[in-house]
Every structure is written in C-alpha cells, then in structure tokens.
Amino acid sequence: MVSIRGLKKSYGTTQALKGVDFEVPKGQVVGFLGPNGAGKSTTMKILAGYVVADAGVATVGGVEVGPGSIEARRLIGYLPENNPLYEDMMVLELLRFVAEVRGVPKAQRKAKLERAVERCGLEKVLGKDIAQLSKGYRQRVGLAQAILHDPDLLILDEPTSGLDPNQIVEIRHLITELGKEKTVILSTHILSEVENTCQRVLIINDGRLVADGAPEALKRGEGTVTVVFASRLGPPLEQDKVRSMLEGVPGVSKVETADAEGGGTLGFALKYQLEDPRRGVFEAAVKNDLLLLEMRHQQVSLEDTFRKLTTV
C-alpha cells in the first residue's frame, strides 16, 4: 500500500529526513514513534502529498506522491497535526465541502457523509460552528473529514494529542475499528496507544528509521534479572566466584553489582539480550549450593526501547 525509498528532506539547514525506507502492506495499522522533531510529521506530510521530498520516492497504492499527485491523494485520508479546520464553517458545511472537493459522486455523497458522521459520533454537532466545538469533537470532525471518501490509507498525525483520557479511548476505539478494513499510519507520543492499536511500530530518530517491528518484538528479547544470593551452608560468599558463575549462565550478557540485603548477601543485576536466563541462574545456584533469596525479572518496556533508541 505504501512504499517509501530513500526519503530525504531538509528545511533550510536542518535535515529533517536523512534517508527513510519502509513499506506498509495493505490492511496494517502502523504506529509511528519518535521524539519531537525526529521527522514523523515530515514523513506523513510527504505521504499525504503536502510537502515535496528533496530526494527519494514515496508511493501510495502504486502511485507516486508529489505536488501533482491527485490520483494518490484520492486514496488517502489525512488528519494533519493540530487538526487545522475552517473555524468559520459549520461541521456539516465543512464535511460537504470536503466531500465535494474529494469528488465523491453526488449520488453517494449523502450516504458517505452520514456514515462518517455516524462513525465519528457527530450527529449532535452538525449545525455548530467548528470554532465552538470542544477539542474532542474537533478531533472527531478531523477524523470524519479524513474517512469521508472511504480511503484505503489513513494518515493520522497525532490523532489523540490534547484529548482527555476518555476521549483518547474513544478515538482509539475508532482507529481500531477503522484499522479492520483500512491501512492506517498514525503517529503518537503515547506509547501505550501503540501497544493497544498497532500491529507494527516504526521508530524514527533524527531523520532515520531506528526500529521496525511488532510492539511485542520491540519489547521482548531484552531485560534485566536482579538476584540476591546468600550463603546456604555458612562460609561467606566470594563476590568474584559468584560473579564468574553468573557470567557463565547461558543468555547473560552483562553482570553488574546491585543492592543486596546486608548480612553477607550479594546482589547482582544480569542483563540479557535474547535468552531469558532465569532457569540457568536457578540451576547454577543449586549446583553451587547458593541460597537464592530473591530473583526479579524486568522486561524492557516499549518505553525503554524508545528511550534507548532515541536518546543520543
């Protein structure tokens, strides 16, 4: 559905995108993560046909996007960042205007409009000026104009920003609902949103893609196991000996000294990359006659992955 190759974009001297490549197959819901200024919005603006890339190719449904790419734009529904809307128009007026410019055939216009209104729950505010709407309703109007023409691809730039928790849940439901039939690319700062709604996560940092995978895949595979040992038989524990024993446990990539509980106990933090070493730690403790007082497992959260990949 979407294919991006070597996308580059500079604003003056700032390089917003330094060569981004990815593809999104039809029907996938993709979460686009990254710190502010990483290039999320720029990528989405290019895809939506607003901004022109300096280099590289972006295609939507096989059609290259660009300033004259009317055909590609027909396939896209776009909710820009900050959701700009004509404040002086009534909700219904705006939706009618968008339907008309989108070239929705007259015969289908009413039905499509009603469907978008119903999906976004706008029945009660159709006659209101957009300027009077609450932020939640505004956002729904933004979504309604984006889905009005039944596009194959939805590009949503921070669809939940500035909403209260209830509104966030509503919008999230709507996105999940839409994701059943459409390809969705959404950007957000809220990591839990990605875990809940997206099948795939793209993390972008400093104009480059730094991670790409399912949310579980980005979380799994890495973590820390903290252990506290005590002597079982009496003789005090030797730090070096225990350390080298732990280093020998399969899966452990790094052993660090951690807090213990006093009274001759020893604490370690074991980092692992791929293999969960808990079983190995237990077996090693048994073999070496150590008393395992505590073992705590901490999986890397999406937040950790995000922080690790996006901080310099």
Next chain:
Amino acid sequence: MNTTLAIARRELSTFFNSPIAYIVLCAFLVVAGGLFFIGVFPGGQATLRPFFGLAPVLFVFFMPAVTMRLLAEEKQRGTIELLLTLPVEDWQVVIGKFVAALGLVGVGLLFTVPYAFSIASLTEQPSSFDWGPVFGGYVGLVLMASSFLAVGLWASALSKNQIVGFIVGLLLCFGFYFVDKLAIFFPDALGEALQFLSVDYHFDNIARGVLDTRDLLFYFSLTAIGLVLTTRTLATSRR
C-alpha cells in the same frame, strides 16, 4: 471545474459569514456613492465620469482588502495543509479563490448599477442616453478589478500575515495605477512604455467606450501573470 467552484463557493460563504464582506462592500458603496454625488449635484452634470474617473483609486485600496486574507489566513491557521492535500491542483485552488473575490467585487459593482439608471433618467432625453461609455466603464471596472485581485492574491500568498498581504497588494496595485503619472518625466519612448503598464491608462480607453484588443490584452495578461505567480508561490509552501 467542480472542485474549483466548490472552493470558490466556500470562499464566498466565508466572506459573507464574516464581517469582512459587509465592511468592504459598505465602505466601497459609501465612497462610490460619494463620488457619484460629487459628479451629479455640485457639478450639475448628469454624468458618471467622476465615478469612473476615480474608481481606479478606489480599487487600489479595496481590491487588496478583498484578497488579503484569501491565502494568508489559510497559511496562518494551517488549513492550507488540509486544502493542499485534497485532490485538487494548486491552480484550481488559486482560480477558486480568484473567482470568489471577483464574485464579491461583482456584487459590489451590481449595487452601483442604479447610479447609471438615475443618470440616464436625469438626462433631458432619457431615450437617447449614451449607454456605450457606461457599458464600457463597467467592462473596464471588471477587468481592472480582476487584474488587481490577481495581483492582490499573489501578495496574500507571500506571507502568513494578512496585513503584509494587504500592504504589498496595495503597493503593487498603486504601482500599476501610478506608473503612467510618471511618464512626463521620462523620454517619450520610455514614457509610452510606462503608460502601457498603467492600469489607469487602459481603463480610460475602455471607459470612453472604445474596446481595443490591446487594452483587453493588457488586463488579461496582468491577471494571468498574477494568477501564475500565485500558483508558483503556493507551490513553494510545499517545500
């Protein structure tokens, strides 16, 4: 075509949903009415000449006022992103806005048509009233308005700030009005060239009731140049 008209319609409804249209129209009609009055009563002549004679000055001020918000406001509010990601060509956006502005000006001019009829009825023999110059004058006004609007639209595309749009538009329109007033200071050849660039000079020709292709061509070219420049400038907002 439909999309262009949809944009024009939206723009017109915005004009009339906000005070701008009414303020601009009222101000225009008050001043135009004043000019008309000066010609007829103190002058004691049943003529529209003072009205047509000063209309260019009026337009220098009013046309940029009509166009100033058309693109600047979209840029400032960010709605330009919404508009330019809809499946429309940039030139369709420009034409749509231009048509809306011309529509507003058309409404204003329509309100001045009664002046012509009053004048006609004031003449000694209303049946022999010479409608030629009146008709020519209105054609000239529409042509002049469209060239000023196109130039003003470009000014509006230049920045996010409506005031900047207005002032740049005003300066450009004034330039095209004033350029032939300088002609006497220059050698004949250059003077003629300056005269040809003057909106006022061509308007005088048409308002006399003489429709010359050169005059028409001038207005069409100026309008086209303004619209092309606007489209170009709009495209740079995509960078």
